[in-house]
Amino acid sequence: MVEWITSRKNEGIKQAAKLVSSSSFRKEQGEFLVEGARLCRDAAQSDIEIVTAYVTKQAQDKYPEYVEKILQKAEQNFGIEPHVGELLSDTKTSQGIYCICRIPSQDALDLVCDGHYLALENLQDPANLGAVLRTGEALGIRGVILGGSCCDVYSPKVLRASMGAVFRLPLSFCEALEKQLPRWQEQGFSTLAAVPAQDAVDITQVDFSNPSILAVGNEGNGLTDGVIRACEQRVTIPMKGRAESLNAAASASILMWEMLRGREPPFDRVAARPSLT
Amino acid sequence: MVEWITSRKNEGIKQAAKLVSSSSFRKEQGEFLVEGARLCRDAAQSDIEIVTAYVTKQAQDKYPEYVEKILQKAEQNFGIEPHVGELLSDTKTSQGIYCICRIPSQDALDLVCDGHYLALENLQDPANLGAVLRTGEALGIRGVILGGSCCDVYSPKVLRASMGAVFRLPLSFCEALEKQLPRWQEQGFSTLAAVPAQDAVDITQVDFSNPSILAVGNEGNGLTDGVIRACEQRVTIPMKGRAESLNAAASASILMWEMLRGREPPFDRVAARPSLT
Numbered sequence: 001m002v003e004w005i006t007s008r009k010n011e012g013i014k015q016a017a018k019l020v021s022s023s024s025f026r027k028e029q030g031e032f033l034v035e036g037a038r039l040c041r042d043a044a045q046s047d048i049e050i051v052t053a054y055v056t057k058q059a060q061d062k063y064p065e066y067v068e069k070i071l072q073k074a075e076q077n078f079g080i081e082p083h084v085g086e087l088l089s090d091t092k093t094s095q096g097i098y099c100i101c102r103i104p105s106q107d108a109l110d111l112v113c114d115g116h117y118l119a120l121e122n123l124q125d126p127a128n129l130g131a132v133l134r135t136g137e138a139l140g141i142r143g144v145i146l147g148g149s150c151c152d153v154y155s156p157k158v159l160r161a162s163m164g165a166v167f168r169l170p171l172s173f174c175e176a177l178e179k180q181l182p183r184w185q186e187q188g189f190s191t192l193a194a195v196p197a198q199d200a201v202d203i204t205q206v207d208f209s210n211p212s213i214l215a216v217g218n219e220g221n222g223l224t225d226g227v228i229r230a231c232e233q234r235v236t237i238p239m240k241g242r243a244e245s246l247n248a249a250a251s252a253s254i255l256m257w258e259m260l261r262g263r264e265p266p267f268d269r270v271a272a273r274p275s276l277t
Numbered sequence: 278m279v280e281w282i283t284s285r286k287n288e289g290i291k292q293a294a295k296l297v298s299s300s301s302f303r304k305e306q307g308e309f310l311v312e313g314a315r316l317c318r319d320a321a322q323s324d325i326e327i328v329t330a331y332v333t334k335q336a337q338d339k340y341p342e343y344v345e346k347i348l349q350k351a352e353q354n355f356g357i358e359p360h361v362g363e364l365l366s367d368t369k370t371s372q373g374i375y376c377i378c379r380i381p382s383q384d385a386l387d388l389v390c391d392g393h394y395l396a397l398e399n400l401q402d403p404a405n406l407g408a409v410l411r412t413g414e415a416l417g418i419r420g421v422i423l424g425g426s427c428c429d430v431y432s433p434k435v436l437r438a439s440m441g442a443v444f445r446l447p448l449s450f451c452e453a454l455e456k457q458l459p460r461w462q463e464q465g466f467s468t469l470a471a472v473p474a475q476d477a478v479d480i481t482q483v484d485f486s487n488p489s490i491l492a493v494g495n496e497g498n499g500l501t502d503g504v505i506r507a508c509e510q511r512v513t514i515p516m517k518g519r520a521e522s523l524n525a526a527a528s529a530s531i532l533m534w535e536m537l538r539g540r541e542p543p544f545d546r547v548a549a550r551p552s553l554t
Contacts, residue, residue, distance in 0.1 A: 127404075
């Protein structure tokens with residue numbers, strides 16, 4: 001480590017701290033901050049670019065293998081004092097490892113018409129969004145489309161809850177899903193809207209042999225009418241207990257599971273980190 | 278409302294506040310505290326006994342229908358000032374409605390040998406446990422067995438995350454699952470241990486036509502060896518992405534879904550709130 005930062009008033013640290021707290025600053029800078037040994041290591045092992053790594057002496061001693069991988073990947077590195085690192089921490093007990101990463105470019109929306117995608121609309125809770133991404137990755141989803149005004153995937157809470165899936169899952173952003181869905185349909189995708197309605201098609205009865213995009217809505221309000229209308233089919237999880245009792249993350253888990261149930265994963269593509277754009 | 282409490286030093290309030298913060302005090306008293314208009318209403322509509330209700334004037338004006346149901350059910354009622362209510366609140370914005378409820382008796386463990394049960398071992402995170410209970414109720418699980426040292430289901434966080442499922446789902450407590458599982462097997466239950474192992478049986482290939490008990494373990498460590506050995510079968514969710522990326526709540530959701538997939542619910546029994554004991 002060549003250079004050490006000992007002052008909490010360091011300009012770089014101030015900027016990095018703002019990346020933790022402000023979603024609009026993240027957008028403006030095209031950067032976000034990752035905290036923690038494992039999460040920073042995950043970023044280093046993914047296609048994500050690491051601009052700057054900040055590591056305490058204590059972290060170097062405690063997580064030497066993780067730190068080595070992170071420092072190798074980062075464009076620049078700084079040693080920091082623990083009391084400086086605290087400014088960058090969103091957790092109670094910081095591990096003293098932080099990385100400023102570049103937000104990947106999100107240009108045109110051009111899905112590859114194979115595999116199965118999840119489209120989320122207006123998902124607001126960071127823990128929910130992170131959990132959905134984590135589960136989606138585990139189940140072998142091809143990518144996730146974030147529609148409407150979902151919470152920022154590059155917020156500390158989403159990053160943590162996703163266990164690094166944010167770095168590895170192909171993500172795409174789309175303000176108006178209802179406009180895009182018919183285009184995807186023309187490209188050959190089946191489009192499905194998840195609704196809590198008994199007259200919708202039981203999710204176990206849906207034919208997922210086609211490439212598919214399944215839309216899941218906001219925690220409280222579900223999908224907007226526009227998105228429901230824009231989809232070919234309304235599908236639902238048949239409820240045996242109390243219908244109101246499935247939350248967004250649990251619904252999305254079960255829906256993705258059914259979409260991919262018994263299906264062979266696109267292993268080669270997952271390994272190659274397929275791009276949505 | 279006959280009596281009003283205006284002092285934060287009121288003895289009843291002090292005791293009630295301790296029910297919020299201390300799990301051992303809850304056990305000692307055999308009582309727990311429920312907060313919020315909807316959750317207290319859910320308690321009032323369930324078999325749970327309400328010992329005391331505390332309601333602010335503001336809450337009476339804002340949630341008249343909920344408050345009416347709660348006051349009817351409670352053995353005694355008090356009006357309270359908002360600054361008194363704050364002492365009982367575990368949330369940022371309190372609705373000014375609180376109930377002291379009785380913990381249902383948990384005597385012998387005698388499962389009715391039909392239906393499908395979930396057995397949790399050492400589940401530590403209140404949000405996870407609450408979510409699992411909520412999803413279990415929605416999917417029509419017959420009951421949940423809390424094994425080992427799970428976190429307290431009567432803590433404010435579990436109650437909230439469960440959306441009141443704690444009041445309605447048959448719950449049973451069992452310190453040593455590994456001793457009890459063979460007995461349940463003798464009674465006719467199939468017993469299954471969920472493990473993250475590729476050589477375990479794919480959950481989609483398991484025959485769930487028998488009454489079944491499915492054991493799911495701790496967030497970090499999974500099931501203990503003793504419980505795995507005590508079960509007839511090891512089952513797993515086939516992973517297509519990263520195996521380490523399913524959390525306890527997501528795993529349990531998918532496992533319960535598969536256990537109950539396409540199965541007719543025991544509607545009459547759910548309506549009658551079946552007892553495990």
